Amino acid sequence: MYDGAVQDLIDELGALPGIGPKSAQRIAFYLLGADAVDVKRLADAITTVKERVRFCATCGNVAESETCRICADERRDRSLLCVVEEPKDVAAIERTREYRGRYHVLGGAIDPMNAVGPDDLRIRELMSRLADDEITEVIIATDPNIEGEATATYLSRMLSGVGVAVSRLASGLPVGGDLEYADEVTLGRALEGRRTLS
């Protein structure tokens, strides 16, 4: 519909996740009208991220050197290990400011429908970290959905003979939510995991 370069950009933007043809067009015209400096900064950020960012050799989180910021941090508690699916889950847990241990990023969850099995995840690396390291507790923080639960079950079985404490993030009502609107499974979990107050 458009001349070469504009259409090329719309096609490239439209291939990004969550961006449909209308959004792609909107962004393309925004870039056409934007300052050349700002547009260059965006193009550079895209190029730089591919050149500079890799995955931490220890935990699998995003990193700009051999080891990520968290693994390199000597103040982190080396006895605690939190297992998550993706680097963005690391960021989510870091935002709570409640956790002082380190992480292990699996790179996904067991998902037979999409042909992702245990061997496609960084589970072997996890087991060898547990053998070497001074870790005493593993917190399984996979997503509370079918794939995450399956992964948690698989991991807890794998870890049962290793001699570390294994825990799972609590499921229940989201804070600020409304009991009436909670789905049955969540409400069931909240009941099951109820805490004694007195």
Next chain:
Amino acid sequence: MYDGAVQDLIDELGALPGIGPKSAQRIAFYLLGADAVDVKRLADAITTVKERVRFCATCGNVAESETCRICADERRDRSLLCVVEEPKDVAAIERTREYRGRYHVLGGAIDPMNAVGPDDLRIRELMSRLADDEITEVIIATDPNIEGEATATYLSRMLSGVGVAVSRLASGLPVGGDLEYADEVTLGRALEGRRTLS
């Protein structure tokens, strides 16, 4: 929250229209995991569009040379001129395949709330095209909202003494829509603009 380059990319993506922090993060991680070739193609498309695309000297549409594809096309009807707000409106009308004339892109609509007046639009260029050219009908195809209507009213007044036929796109019920869900203004317009069947 992330190391330098990832966070830079999330910030740059989050500055695009319609992309919030969650989408920006999702796209950044998608790019991190994507093929280097695909990512380079995106970065190149962004750079190229700024280098190569400009606005047609005649109509204001996007173009890769002095004159856009449509203005350069000798087969287009030179007596018809369709006035639109933005280049994307040209694309929308072209998609109908119902229009064989040429276009004039105003570059926006009169919008006093955002300090856009008639002098900020390409109205002077429109008037000089009408003086030189063999145009006999002007179709005002600004958006059917407050700003577009104000612009249409302003233009129809400006064009009243020029000696060309002036028309406006029809307002009414969208095809495939449901009468029950039409707003009162649209339904009022549809009544007002009703067509005799027999």
